[in-house]
Amino acid sequence: MIKPSKHPFGRKTPMNERIIETLLFSAAALSVAVTVGIVIVLVKESFLFFKSPEVDLWGFLSGRKWQPMVGRFGILPLVNATLTTSVIAMSLGIPVGLCVAVYLSEYASDKTRGLLKPILEILAGVPTIVYGYFALTFMTPLLRGIFGENTVEIYNTASAGLVIGILVLPMIATLAEDAIGAVPKELRLAAYALGGTKLETVFKVVIPAALSGLSATFLLALSRAIGETMIVALAAGAGPNLTFNPFKAAETITGYIVRISGGDVSYNSVDYNSIFALGLVLFLITFTLNLISRKISEKFHQEYE
Amino acid sequence: MRKQFIVSLVLLLALSLPLVAGGAKEVAPAVDPNKLAWVEGPTVLGLPGINPLKVTGNIITAGSSTVFPLSERIAERFKEEGYKGTITIDSIGSGAGFERFTVAGETDIANASRGIKASEIEAAGKIGRTPIEFRVGTDALAVTVSKSNTFLKNATKAELAKIFSTAKTWSDVNPSWPNEQIRRFIPGTDSGTFDYFVEAIFKSNAEPILSATNLQMSEDDNILVQGIEGSPYAVGFFGYAYYAENAATLNIINIEGIEPTATSVDNASYPLARPLFIYSDAKIMREKPQVAAFIDFYLSYVNEEIVNVGYFPANEKALETGRQAWLEAMKGTY
Numbered sequence: 001m002i003k004p005s006k007h008p009f010g011r012k013t014p015m016n017e018r019i020i021e022t023l024l025f026s027a028a029a030l031s032v033a034v035t036v037g038i039v040i041v042l043v044k045e046s047f048l049f050f051k052s053p054e055v056d057l058w059g060f061l062s063g064r065k066w067q068p069m070v071g072r073f074g075i076l077p078l079v080n081a082t083l084t085t086s087v088i089a090m091s092l093g094i095p096v097g098l099c100v101a102v103y104l105s106e107y108a109s110d111k112t113r114g115l116l117k118p119i120l121e122i123l124a125g126v127p128t129i130v131y132g133y134f135a136l137t138f139m140t141p142l143l144r145g146i147f148g149e150n151t152v153e154i155y156n157t158a159s160a161g162l163v164i165g166i167l168v169l170p171m172i173a174t175l176a177e178d179a180i181g182a183v184p185k186e187l188r189l190a191a192y193a194l195g196g197t198k199l200e201t202v203f204k205v206v207i208p209a210a211l212s213g214l215s216a217t218f219l220l221a222l223s224r225a226i227g228e229t230m231i232v233a234l235a236a237g238a239g240p241n242l243t244f245n246p247f248k249a250a251e252t253i254t255g256y257i258v259r260i261s262g263g264d265v266s267y268n269s270v271d272y273n274s275i276f277a278l279g280l281v282l283f284l285i286t287f288t289l290n291l292i293s294r295k296i297s298e299k300f301h302q303e304y305e
Numbered sequence: 306m307r308k309q310f311i312v313s314l315v316l317l318l319a320l321s322l323p324l325v326a327g328g329a330k331e332v333a334p335a336v337d338p339n340k341l342a343w344v345e346g347p348t349v350l351g352l353p354g355i356n357p358l359k360v361t362g363n364i365i366t367a368g369s370s371t372v373f374p375l376s377e378r379i380a381e382r383f384k385e386e387g388y389k390g391t392i393t394i395d396s397i398g399s400g401a402g403f404e405r406f407t408v409a410g411e412t413d414i415a416n417a418s419r420g421i422k423a424s425e426i427e428a429a430g431k432i433g434r435t436p437i438e439f440r441v442g443t444d445a446l447a448v449t450v451s452k453s454n455t456f457l458k459n460a461t462k463a464e465l466a467k468i469f470s471t472a473k474t475w476s477d478v479n480p481s482w483p484n485e486q487i488r489r490f491i492p493g494t495d496s497g498t499f500d501y502f503v504e505a506i507f508k509s510n511a512e513p514i515l516s517a518t519n520l521q522m523s524e525d526d527n528i529l530v531q532g533i534e535g536s537p538y539a540v541g542f543f544g545y546a547y548y549a550e551n552a553a554t555l556n557i558i559n560i561e562g563i564e565p566t567a568t569s570v571d572n573a574s575y576p577l578a579r580p581l582f583i584y585s586d587a588k589i590m591r592e593k594p595q596v597a598a599f600i601d602f603y604l605s606y607v608n609e610e611i612v613n614v615g616y617f618p619a620n621e622k623a624l625e626t627g628r629q630a631w632l633e634a635m636k637g638t639y
Contacts, residue, residue, distance in 0.1 A: 154535025
């Protein structure tokens with residue numbers, strides 16, 4: 001595995017250097033081992049779940065009711081709630097994050113940027129449980145005030161989704177700013193030379209040129225939103241519910257996992273094993289998104305080199 | 306090289322010493338159990354008096370979220386009177402509490418809002434435990450609605466069965482009630498409260514209630530309280546103490562025309578009254594005298610605290626049975 005790099009002057013690599021290299025390699029190997037371990041546990045426990053007689057794979061993927069206690073294992077209500085919160089989060093996070101990124105990289109003076117960036121970083125450092133209570137005690141009453149107490153339930157996916165949007169905002173802003181910053185200066189200058197205004201340059205030249213980097217950013221943010229747990233556990237609701245109404249309570253995949261592992265069912269039951277199957281589904285979704293995002297950003301790097 | 310080896314060997318030995326010493330310490334009380342240090346003063350209701358100042362060691366309990374506020378209150382008083390150790394009280398539902406007590410064997414006491422099942426006693430036997438039941442009080446299960454609900458004051462058991470299962474709107478249950486969707490907030494499936502409700506209203510068949518629409522479930526009763534407060538069309542149930550704590554924002558409804566009061570609960574005319582228990586094991590109580598002390602304290606003073614917590618005292622006969630069980634378990638140790 002390790003190829004000790006040849007010493008620049010052709011001398012033999014000294015012993016202590018090798019030790020350091022080995023240490024560094026084991027650090028890298030450890031993270032791989034942990035990942036592999038997690039996948040093995042997930043697959044093994046999910047296998048237990050799918051092996052039990054009351055579960056069949058097709059029913060799991062297409063069933064419209066998730067009630068493990070009475071033997072109904074249809075993942076759709078949970079997936080639907082996860083998608084609802086994520087889509088809401090993205091519809092807030094992407095436009096606002098993109099605007100912040102454009103402003104920071106194209107318009108802001110060094111002084112404003114120096115002020116704004118640390119604030120964004122603070123936003124990124126707020127623990128998600130705080131966001132969860134923010135959703136429950138601020139966003140939900142706000143939505144109920146606007147749309148009426150009877151339309152908006154106390155636990156609802158809209159409130160959780162909007163707050164997840166705020167959560168991923170700094171991530172989108174930072175990564176999108178990097179992507180926009182990577183667009184070569186020549187493109188901007190060419191646009192100005194053709195008589196483009198600043199606004200035209202930004203939206204017709206720079207953003208399209210950065211599009212692949214931006215899409216990778218959005219996909220990463222989406223997988224973060226899908227995996228978000230604390231906010232949905234607190235604000236979205238605590239019962240699986242197949243609904244497209246964002247003002248109704250519904251439980252996401254992560255919300256269900258956290259409720260069940262918090263002592264809701266006993267360890268040797270099908271419902272307990274079900275959370276591993278859900279974890280596997282979640283893992284596959286975010287893993288696929290990350291892979292796609294990686295592929296896109298690889299392509300983007302080749303374009304301007 | 307050799308020197309390094311010796312140095313590391315010595316280091317290893319030095320590190321392992323405290324481990325060995327720690328292990329030896331824990332066994333000590335079991336070796337000499339014939340005198341309990343904390344027994345002091347006159348007996349209370351037939352149980353030995355306790356000096357909490359002399360109780361040492363930690364106590365681990367887990368179980369019912371209904372019993373939780375009561376156990377918490379007793380633990381607070383135990384500490385106020387001088388107990389210096391740590392009492393852990395996990396509020397995870399009766400079923401999960403029994404699981405930790407009988408399968409994993411991690412806890413000293415299981416809190417429960419239902420009696421132990423035969424299968425759970427059997428599980429405990431496999432790890433060498435024989436659960437002892439101590440009745441500590443009575444709970445009236447409270448069916449509550451928001452203060453802003455103006456139509457629901459009373460429900461029959463048959464109406465409750467509809468409200469918590471097939472009915473989609475309130476008018477499905479009673480045409481004079483509004484044509485609005487019912488929003489349900491109920492305890493999770495591992496709570497004794499859920500089991501009890503299903504037993505009392507649905508003859509132990511959980512299917513109808515779990516198939517209800519607009520159903521929110523949580524082991525955290527505060528989440529339920531918040532949900533019910535949130536809409537005039539919401540309804541839910543939990544232990545009476547959580548209603549008592551939130552009486553400013555919630556209304557309790559009468560069942561079959563009967564309001565839960567000390568009298569109606571005691572003479573069992575209120576249909577949703579049920580016993581509260583704590584469970585332990587004689588071996589644990591003897592090996593960990595702090596556990597015996599805490600249960601002694603619990604049984605001695607529970608009736609002074611229980612009304613403030615929001616529950617109702619158990620009848621004297623049940624309490625006396627618990628005290629006798631304690632004396633039986635601890636025979637000859639003090």
